[in-house]
Each structure stands twice: as C-alpha cells, then as structure tokens.
Amino acid sequence: MNIQAEKPLLEDHLLNNDYGSGLNAAVYGLNGDKKPEIVVANKNGVFHFGNILKWVSGL
Structure with missing residues (x-):
C-alpha cells in the first residue's frame, strides 16, 4: 500500500509590524x-x- 500525504498548507499571518529588534516570541x-x-x-x-x-475536525 502506497500512501502519500498531501503537503501541509502554511499561510503567513501578520500580527504586528512595529516590534523592532530584540524580539522574543513563544507559543x-x-x-x-x-x-x-x-x-x-x-x-x-x-x-x-x-x-x-x-478547531475543525476532519482536516
């Protein structure tokens, strides 16, 4: 059986463009x-x- 997964869809989302340098981010x-x-x-x-x-199920 040959199963190939589709490529993940990644989209850019701009949160804020006024942070400057010295940025620390975490999730x-x-x-x-x-x-x-x-x-x-x-x-x-x-x-x-x-x-x-x-959350959307079935994706």
Missing part, C-alpha cells in the same frame, strides 16, 4: 482552552495574541 496555552497562543516580549513590552479560532 503557549495560557488560558486553559488547549489552543496555542503567541506571547511576544521586547523593549516595548509584553504582548499576548490569543487564539480565537475554533
């Missing part, structure tokens, strides 16, 4: 909904980008 589940969220820290502060998307 965590912060609020307990089991979805990853992005946390960014730099000289301007700490920023949290929540994940408001719904």
